[in-house]
Amino acid sequence: MKKRSLAILAGGMSLALLLSSCGPSSAPTESPSSAPADETGQQTAEEPVTITYCNFNASGGNEETLQKMYEAFHEEHPNITVEIETIAMDDYFTQMQTRVAGGTAPDCYELNIENFASYANKGVLAEISGVDLSRLDETALSAFNVDGKQYGLPGNFSNVVLVYNKDLFDQAGIDYPTADWTQDDVQTAAEAIRALGDDIYGYYQPLTYNEFYKVCAQFGGSLLNEDKTEFTINSPENVAAAQMMADRVLVSNVQPTDVQMGGMGDWDLFMSGRLGMIPTGIWAFQSFADGCDFNWDITIEPGQEQKATHFFSNGLVINADSEHKDAAATWITWLASSPAAAEIRIEAGWDLPAVSDEDTLASYLDMTPPDNRQAVFDSLDYLVVPPVIEDYALMSDIIGQKLSAAANGSITVQEALDQAQSECEAQISLS
Numbered sequence: 001m002k003k004r005s006l007a008i009l010a011g012g013m014s015l016a017l018l019l020s021s022c023g024p025s026s027a028p029t030e031s032p033s034s035a036p037a038d039e040t041g042q043q044t045a046e047e048p049v050t051i052t053y054c055n056f057n058a059s060g061g062n063e064e065t066l067q068k069m070y071e072a073f074h075e076e077h078p079n080i081t082v083e084i085e086t087i088a089m090d091d092y093f094t095q096m097q098t099r100v101a102g103g104t105a106p107d108c109y110e111l112n113i114e115n116f117a118s119y120a121n122k123g124v125l126a127e128i129s130g131v132d133l134s135r136l137d138e139t140a141l142s143a144f145n146v147d148g149k150q151y152g153l154p155g156n157f158s159n160v161v162l163v164y165n166k167d168l169f170d171q172a173g174i175d176y177p178t179a180d181w182t183q184d185d186v187q188t189a190a191e192a193i194r195a196l197g198d199d200i201y202g203y204y205q206p207l208t209y210n211e212f213y214k215v216c217a218q219f220g221g222s223l224l225n226e227d228k229t230e231f232t233i234n235s236p237e238n239v240a241a242a243q244m245m246a247d248r249v250l251v252s253n254v255q256p257t258d259v260q261m262g263g264m265g266d267w268d269l270f271m272s273g274r275l276g277m278i279p280t281g282i283w284a285f286q287s288f289a290d291g292c293d294f295n296w297d298i299t300i301e302p303g304q305e306q307k308a309t310h311f312f313s314n315g316l317v318i319n320a321d322s323e324h325k326d327a328a329a330t331w332i333t334w335l336a337s338s339p340a341a342a343e344i345r346i347e348a349g350w351d352l353p354a355v356s357d358e359d360t361l362a363s364y365l366d367m368t369p370p371d372n373r374q375a376v377f378d379s380l381d382y383l384v385v386p387p388v389i390e391d392y393a394l395m396s397d398i399i400g401q402k403l404s405a406a407a408n409g410s411i412t413v414q415e416a417l418d419q420a421q422s423e424c425e426a427q428i429s430l431s
Contacts, residue, residue, distance in 0.1 A: 140354035152315030156351035217308035311383035
């Protein structure tokens with residue numbers, strides 16, 4: 001499995017204002033490194049200890065799976081008791097901000113990748129050291145590394161791949177997509193599939209903020225300059241990316257308009273057998289396996305000047321004020337990287353463990369459809385995360401509104417990005 005480093009985008013989101021009351025100076029610098037280790041390299045507790053762990057990801061119906069993981073952990077580490085609290089996603093980050101600011105945060109907890117950098121930069125997380133991280137995927141691990149220090153572990157991951165209808169490709173007499181495809185290749189194939197019928201479409205990728213920043217990266221662009229001191233929303237690269245996305249709806253019509261969609265969702269369109277390709281998350285696999293009566297498979301998402309695809313991961317972190325950092329490190333390392341936890345997660349179909357051991361992942365790779373599940377892991381070479389800034393929500397809203405106008409043809413792509421550039425510069429300070 002290939003590896004590469006992923007540079008985490010630093011900077012805060014709106015929660016940074018609340019976290020600033022904690023300040024870097026208020027957080028101890030002690031690292032979890034003093035406890036003895038067992039034969040696997042994980043720390044063990046000499047005396048019985050109880051730690052607290054908060055998470056949100058199990059709230060979607062996986063609380064029993066998490067409990068099963070804990071029971072397996074407790075058998076290996078009987079001196080460590082973990083009190084688990086699962087909080088719904090809608091309430092989780094509000095509660096966590098309040099607890100961190102009030103000094104009542106749990107010993108360890110879960111953070112999504114968008115919020116991780118803000119917590120790490122405010123000094124409220126303990127550096128993780130003294131534990132064996134060799135079983136974790138290097139790319140996923142690097143997403144939670146700031147300035148060379150590990151402040152979180154990837155508890156799981158998911159990403160985006162190109163899903164395609166093999167039957168439509170066969171009907172159009174064209175080759176299936178490969179990992180080498182560019183957006184130009186996509187357009188050629190999409191036009192061939194569109195020609196199969198008035199209600200058949202080649203591709204679906206809406207001109208929204210979340211899709212746009214990724215396609216910008218594929219064209220060699222970005223929404224901010226490298227040191228995040230200036231907006232670059234209307235750069236030539238970004239204009240080319242947005243123009244391509246808009247033209248697929250308004251010019252070649254290989255992608256349906258809202259009217260042509262008739263209220264149907266993008267997954268429904270694909271499962272109906274009337275859509276050739278869709279870049280979407282690996283969480284769609286089960287729905288497609290259940291809902292598609294045709295042959296389909298996946299490959300790495302196409303690029304243009306370079307490859308780029310979404311990366312989603314939830315980090316496991318340790319409270320810098322915790323009195324039980326060693327035990328907390330033992331628990332989150334086991335949760336993230338142990339073969340036992342990975343097997344339980346895969347069996348439950350709960351995201352993917354961010355482990356590098358191919359034997360552990362073999363059961364996932366053997367599941368079909370899709371046949372080419374290896375593309376999920378090959379895609380880790382091309383991950384991008386959102387350009388996180390303090391006023392992230394405002395920035396994404398401004399850009400999203402302008403892109404929506406360009407998508408329906410009420411303004412040009414150039415006008416949309418020029419307006420987004422001006423409004424972001426006027427309303428958002430990057431200093």
